[in-house]
Amino acid sequence: xxxxxxxxxxxGRLRWQTATVEDVRDETGTARTLVLRAPDxxxxxxxxxxxxxxxxxxxxxTQRSYSLASAPGxxxxxxxxQRIGDxxxxxxxxxxxxxxxxxxxRGPVGGWFVWDPADPSPVxxxxxxxxxxxxxxxxxxxxxxxxxxxxxxxxxxxxxxxRYYARELGPGGAQGGLDITHLYTRSAPEGPRRxxxxxxxxxxxxxxWPAEFAPMxxxxxxxxxxxxxxxILVAQGHDPQRIRxxxxxxVGG
Amino acid sequence: MAVISRxxxxxxxxxxxxxxxxxxxxxxxxxxxxxxxxxxxxxxxxTLTTVAGDTRHWSxxxxxxxxxxxxxxxxxxxxKWSKFRTEWEGVSLDTLLDGVDLDGDYAMxxxxxxxxxxxxxxxxxxxxxxxxxxxxHDDLPAEHxxxxxxxxxxxxxxxxxKWVNGIRLMDSDEPGFWEGLGYHEYGDPWREQRYQGD
Numbered sequence: 001x002x003x004x005x006x007x008x009x010x011x012g013r014l015r016w017q018t019a020t021v022e023d024v025r026d027e028t029g030t031a032r033t034l035v036l037r038a039p040d041x042x043x044x045x046x047x048x049x050x051x052x053x054x055x056x057x058x059x060x061x062t063q064r065s066y067s068l069a070s071a072p073g074x075x076x077x078x079x080x081x082q083r084i085g086d087x088x089x090x091x092x093x094x095x096x097x098x099x100x101x102x103x104x105x106r107g108p109v110g111g112w113f114v115w116d117p118a119d120p121s122p123v124x125x126x127x128x129x130x131x132x133x134x135x136x137x138x139x140x141x142x143x144x145x146x147x148x149x150x151x152x153x154x155x156x157x158x159x160x161x162x163r164y165y166a167r168e169l170g171p172g173g174a175q176g177g178l179d180i181t182h183l184y185t186r187s188a189p190e191g192p193r194r195x196x197x198x199x200x201x202x203x204x205x206x207x208x209w210p211a212e213f214a215p216m217x218x219x220x221x222x223x224x225x226x227x228x229x230x231x232i233l234v235a236q237g238h239d240p241q242r243i244r245x246x247x248x249x250x251v252g253g
Numbered sequence: 254m255a256v257i258s259r260x261x262x263x264x265x266x267x268x269x270x271x272x273x274x275x276x277x278x279x280x281x282x283x284x285x286x287x288x289x290x291x292x293x294x295x296x297x298x299x300t301l302t303t304v305a306g307d308t309r310h311w312s313x314x315x316x317x318x319x320x321x322x323x324x325x326x327x328x329x330x331x332x333k334w335s336k337f338r339t340e341w342e343g344v345s346l347d348t349l350l351d352g353v354d355l356d357g358d359y360a361m362x363x364x365x366x367x368x369x370x371x372x373x374x375x376x377x378x379x380x381x382x383x384x385x386x387x388x389x390h391d392d393l394p395a396e397h398x399x400x401x402x403x404x405x406x407x408x409x410x411x412x413x414x415k416w417v418n419g420i421r422l423m424d425s426d427e428p429g430f431w432e433g434l435g436y437h438e439y440g441d442p443w444r445e446q447r448y449q450g451d
Contacts, residue, residue, distance in 0.1 A: 013449070013450030013451070014435075014448045014449075014450065014451075018256050051333075051447075053255075053274075054258040054261045054263065055255040055256060055257055055258055055261070056257070056258065056261050056262050056263050057257055059255070060263050060265060061255060061263070062263050062264075062274075062276055063274045063333050064276075064333060065332055065333065088263055088264050088276065092260070092261050096259075096260050096261070101258070101259060102256045102258075103256060103258060104255065104256050109435070110434070110435075111435055112286050112430075112431075112434055113286075223282070223283045223396065227283075227289060227396055230287070230288035230289065231288065231289070233288070234288050240287055240290075240366065241287070241367065243288050244286065244287060245286060245287055245288065247282070247283050247284055
């Protein structure tokens with residue numbers, strides 16, 4: 001049976017491989033970045049994710065998917081994991097795992113929610129909470145390849161303390177051509193441009209791109225955020241085919 | 254050999270009907286590749302296209318006039334969640350396709366918004382698949398594929414196309430949306446056929 005060539009990076013069998021934790025970094029009180037060395041890593045595209053498998057001493061094992069936060073390059077990859085209160089896996093990854101530990105992973109997975117650095121279109125990134133993780137891979141990829149493609153990030157987060165990558169996405173982390181807007185939903189720092197609240201049409205109009213610029217839009221976050229953001233983009237005239245979505249449910253733990 | 258995760262204990266599944274690598278959820282996660290299409294029932298249409306290129310159409314009224322079934326099924330998403338005993342209402346593909354010339358071994362399922370997924374035609378027949386328009390005793394919400402979605406619970410849930418609007422029969426297989434992006438062409442949860450080559 002003839003099959004069309006498969007695009008993306010998933011050609012051939014995806015095998016489980018062993019990765020070693022090199023470092024861990026706290027992002028917030030409930031989220032941590034794992035720096036992993038995966039000797040058999042064959043690279044990834046910005047926006048892809050991995051499957052992580054944990055195995056207990058009695059052989060019980062379970063899997064979850066986590067977005068890659070790092071730009072592709074070499075055999076070091078980074079995942080940023082949010083601890084889910086009643087989760088089975090995320091509390092282990094955030095609270096227990098430490099440098100020197102090993103885990104199994106398989107990937108990269110997903111060939112749709114990816115940014116192609118060869119595409120000159122402007123990019124609109126819209127993140128709700130931990131949804132910023134795959135978008136961070138796109139921002140880091142843009143920087144690493146020296147791209148001058150115009151990026152705008154709208155990052156909706158409850159409070160300033162819950163921002164991921166605060167230094168890299170803060171005032172000191174400026175990159176030419178990357179505009180960052182934080183939209184606080186619960187409490188904002190002093191002198192905000194906007195009172196705390198959920199994403200609105202006005203936010204998207206003010207800090208996004210006009211539809212006639214035909215940007216690629218990547219929206220990632222909890223379902224309610226993604227539904228609302230995509231609905232606003234469509235209502236403002238963006239082509240649904242240029243709006244890519246990924247939803248992080250509370251079941252990601 | 255699996256790597257043992259120091260200090261990881263995990264939770265043993267309380268149900269024996271959990272496919273490998275899956276875990277149980279009690280809410281209903283939403284996964285979609287793009288914005289949710291808005292399709293009114295009065296605009297909804299379902300088109301069957303045979304291998305010969307003949308078409309047959311059903312309106313919302315046509316669909317809901319057919320005898321409905323109320324399957325209660327377990328569903329399994331390739332992103333690893335499984336949800337037990339979900340309750341649906343819809344029309345069996347056996348009913349919908351009764352009397353149609355079912356030439357061709359494969360089917361390409363098509364949706365509003367452009368999504369596609371392929372599967373063997375035989376997996377749609379013999380009481381294995383429905384066009385579902387009610388979930389949990391209520392209209393199917395748009396984010397879960399309303400007004401109508403395909404329901405093929407014995408395969409990973411990406412085969413159960415949301416916002417379904419047609420099936421094209423084919424002599425030979427072609428990859429649909431996720432199948433062309435590296436996911437498995439068949440997707441049996443019990444054989445853990447997640448990605449190409451599994």
